[in-house]
Amino acid sequence: MNVFQISGGRQLVGTVDVGGSKNTALAIMSAVVLAPGKTVLTNVPNLSDTRIKANLLERFGAHVVWDGNTLEIDCSEMYQGEADEESVRAIRTSFYLLGPLMARIGHVTLPAPGGCKIGARPVDFHIKGLRALGADVALNGGEYVVSTKGLRGAEIYLDFPSAGATQHLMSTAVLAQGVTIIKNAAIEPEVTALASFLNRMGARVEGAGTSTITIMGVEKLNACEFRIPADRMQAGTYLLAGAITGGDVTVRGILPEEQTAVVNKLREAGADVDEGPDWVRASVSKRLKGINVKTMPHPGFPTDMQQPMAAVLCLAEGTSVVEETIYESRIGHIQELNRMGANIRSQGRTAMIEGVNGLRGAIVEASDLRAGAALVLAGLAAKGETTVKNIHFIDRGYEAFEKTLAELGAKIQRVHAPDLDGSMSNVDSE
Ligand code: EPU
Secondary structure, eight states, rough: OOOEEOOOOOOEEEEEEOOBBBHHHOOOHHHHHGGGSSSESSSOOOOOOHHHHHHHHHHHTTTEEEEEEEEEOOOOSOOOOOOHHHHHHGGGGGGHHHHHHHHHHEEEEEEOOOTTTBBOOHHHHHHHHOOOOOOOOEETTTEEEESSSOOOOOEEEEESSSSHHHHHHHHHHSSBBBBEEEEEEOOOHHHHHHHHHHHHOOEEOOBTTTTEEEOOOOOOOOOEEEEEEEEEEHHHHHHHHHHHOOOOOESSOOGGGGHHHHHHHHHHTTTTEOOOEEEEEEEEEEEOBBBBBEBSSSTTBBBGHHHHHHHTTTTTBEEEEEEEOOSOOOOHHHHHHTTOEEEEEETEEEEEEEOOSOOOOOOOEEOSSSHHHHHHHHHSSBHHHHHEEEETTGGGGTTHHHHHHHTTTOEEEEEEOOOOSOOOOSSSOO
């Protein structure tokens, strides 16, 4: 029902204090069920995804209290509850509750997560890993039923360093008997943050942040307090928002090493970038140049920044080639950017971008979270008025997006516009 209305053409200048990481919070919110007692998470982004996840936890017996960005989750009494299919399908990480809930209560049933707009998103690595750890896994009439008579450590090799499978299996293994070794593990910062959380609860996880993670099973865990670290995707998005408007934006309260790929690509395109202990500043004083970008698992260029970066490159001088290697169809932004005057040709997972001198405002439709962010960035730089529809996708990943952008000088507002409601469904399953 709501849209963003943007009057483009203003440079963004200023500093953003970056909020907590959505994907870390979602992973940790699966693992909280492992420990009886009240876990307190601070700096949790209050987003539709984290709220849905909190509601799901309540279905299995957790008591959840939000206080701003603090989330208390009391998992003293967990039981075999029933999750509603809509919530499970709306956020992919609901599936990552299976292993930890099974470790805690022995038997869980959850609807299958399904595919989404950015690709098929299979769960085969998760299933293989859960079975290796001693779970019985069955798919009955669209629902996964998992149970165990006792989890045991195992050696698990992932065919691809999947962030979600690494997090799910790591969380499941902490209460297994014996040692689990995950090889070809994802080394994303969200995996390392989850391992810190698990260790804070009393788990023994070593090697997170490398491709081999070792988990020594423990008998029990304790609820704890944990601060969710800053969101590297939000940070990258605000840097790119500054860049596309020829502005000067500093993101603060972050780990600069998590921005390495974005920072290097911005520098290659001609931006000036400075870094300090907990901040990165990017400023653009002349037209950027076209560059090539290829998404890779961490520490490569993050797939989540591919679409916002493509928006920036639409206005760069010359040709850019942006290749998506993680997802089959993270391309929902292309057609919409072209409606704003961009010149992008796509071939499979590759976008060939011929830089144009300017974009023009248009009515465009977000198809997923990061495509939505890309369209907002384009609108900030475009001449005239842009209306971005389907902003419920954007609300999944950016708390107070329009407020933060407005503080940097953007003219953007959230407007109730039922007549402009988009046709896209609510399911993109980040
Ligand atoms: N894959 C499989 N089988 C599996 C699991 C994954 O083939 O069992 C494939 C996927 O289809 C994909 C690749 O492995 O092609 C990588 O997927 P991964 O499992 O790493 O992604 P994810 O854990 O499902 C998380 C983030 C995504 C982010 C990716 C990659 C969350 C909630 N989501 O997804 O975030 O793009 O890692 O870094 O943590 C977003 O925030 O916009 C978003 C989509």
